[in-house]
Amino acid sequence: MFRVRVLSKRVATLRRISVGLIASCFFLTSLSTQAKSESEKATPVTVVVKNIRRDQRAIPIDVSGRLHNKTEIRLSFKTGGLTNQVLVDEGEYVTDGQLLARLDLEEVEAAVAQAKAAYEKAKRDVKRVARLNKKNVLSKQKLQDAQTEVTLRKADLNVAKFNQKYSEIRAPAVGYILRREIETNELIQPGQTAFIMAAENAGWVVRAGLIDRDIVRVSLNDRVELFFDAYPGENFDGRITEISPVIDSKSGIFSVEISLDETQVRLFSGMVATAIITPEKRQRLYYVPIESLVDSDIDEARVFLYDRTTKRIEKTPISISFLYQDEVAVSSGLEGHNEVVISGVKRLESGDLVNAVDRQGFPVANAQLQSSAK
Numbered sequence: 552m553f554r555v556r557v558l559s560k561r562v563a564t565l566r567r568i569s570v571g572l573i574a575s576c577f578f579l580t581s582l583s584t585q586a587k588s589e590s591e592k593a594t595p596v597t598v599v600v601k602n603i604r605r606d607q608r609a610i611p612i613d614v615s616g617r618l619h620n621k622t623e624i625r626l627s628f629k630t631g632g633l634t635n636q637v638l639v640d641e642g643e644y645v646t647d648g649q650l651l652a653r654l655d656l657e658e659v660e661a662a663v664a665q666a667k668a669a670y671e672k673a674k675r676d677v678k679r680v681a682r683l684n685k686k687n688v689l690s691k692q693k694l695q696d697a698q699t700e701v702t703l704r705k706a707d708l709n710v711a712k713f714n715q716k717y718s719e720i721r722a723p724a725v726g727y728i729l730r731r732e733i734e735t736n737e738l739i740q741p742g743q744t745a746f747i748m749a750a751e752n753a754g755w756v757v758r759a760g761l762i763d764r765d766i767v768r769v770s771l772n773d774r775v776e777l778f779f780d781a782y783p784g785e786n787f788d789g790r791i792t793e794i795s796p797v798i799d800s801k802s803g804i805f806s807v808e809i810s811l812d813e814t815q816v817r818l819f820s821g822m823v824a825t826a827i828i829t830p831e832k833r834q835r836l837y838y839v840p841i842e843s844l845v846d847s848d849i850d851e852a853r854v855f856l857y858d859r860t861t862k863r864i865e866k867t868p869i870s871i872s873f874l875y876q877d878e879v880a881v882s883s884g885l886e887g888h889n890e891v892v893i894s895g896v897k898r899l900e901s902g903d904l905v906n907a908v909d910r911q912g913f914p915v916a917n918a919q920l921q922s923s924a925k
Contacts, residue, residue, distance in 0.1 A: 595862070600892050609830055609831065614826050620749035622750040626744070627744050628717060633737070636735065637734060642728060646722060653720075659714055663711040670705050670708045727748065755814075760806055761807055773829065839885070851870060857890040859907075869881045
């Protein structure tokens with residue numbers, strides 16, 4: 552029994568010693584790892600940096616739109632009824648005053664005849680009342696009422712004749728029929744579009760949409776270069792002639808109208824155009840390479856800025872205005888800084904000590920600093 556107790560005490564002692572040794576090993580390993588980590592952090596990481604530039608540029612805006620005739624006229628009948636004649640088709644050339652379509656005039660002419668008969672009767676009535684008034688048979692008020700009736704019936708006749716006149720459609724100018732939307736013997740409503748016509752020599756326009764960030768950059772008469780798939784390799788000149796002051800609630804964009812300069816090339820309404828707008832307004836912004844961005848979003852991102860004094864980097868948020876080729880235009884966040892890291896940004900942390908070099912691998916020297924970010 553005594554021997555068993557002695558052995559138990561020895562086993563317990565050995566266990567305590569083993570636990571202590573294991574804990575010591577873990578502690579020493581942790582210290583070694585921490586020391587190694589601090590040593591690695593103290594070792595400068597080689598990164599490529601580039602000067603931040605501040606420049607005032609007229610940045611082109613690329614946008615797509617559709618071609619339209621400058622003057623597109625919707626033609627319709629004032630009155631409703633059955634179409635009796637449709638004399639032109641889409642694409643046809645028409646002259647000023649040419650008859651394009653006519654309604655069945657039977658009902659309209661009946662209305663004119665009825666109005667005319669009422670007018671003639673009113674005139675006869677006023678003569679009769681005037682004679683009786685002279686004989687003091689009818690009062691003066693009766694005569695005035697009869698005269699008013701003549702005026703009303705004449706107005707009705709004028710309306711009927713006006714409706715008769717606009718029961719046919721004539722071309723208001725020389726031009727082309729872009730669209731025909733009626734057929735013979737079709738019952739149409741008053742004001743329903745019958746034709747869409749383009750006046751000749753009125754010119755061509757491209758209507759396009761711009762987001763709010765771009766609409767504030769353009770002005771009337773800004774020059775525009777246009778391209779059409781139908782004419783590869785050819786460019787057309789134009790200028791902005793209209794800018795919508797109100798956003799389209801459906802598309803969420805602002806509309807601009809681009810008028811093309813006169814051209815002899817054959818164009819068609821509805822053709823898709825690519826437009827490159829060169830704004831007159833110039834913006835003074837910061838520019839950094841696109842590869843310097845970290846955690847980028849639509850209009851926000853972060854970059855690592857290099858401090859030559861401490862030779863360390865700082866992760867800083869920036870506000871993006873737009874992308875241009877291989878650069879990013881920045882409106883804020885770079886004030887007072889000169890250089891930005893453009894390589895290895897994914898493995899860096901704010902506060903890291905770095906060895907800064909240029910794109911050729913040469914160390915960055917103070918004498919080489921050419922900042923435009925003042």
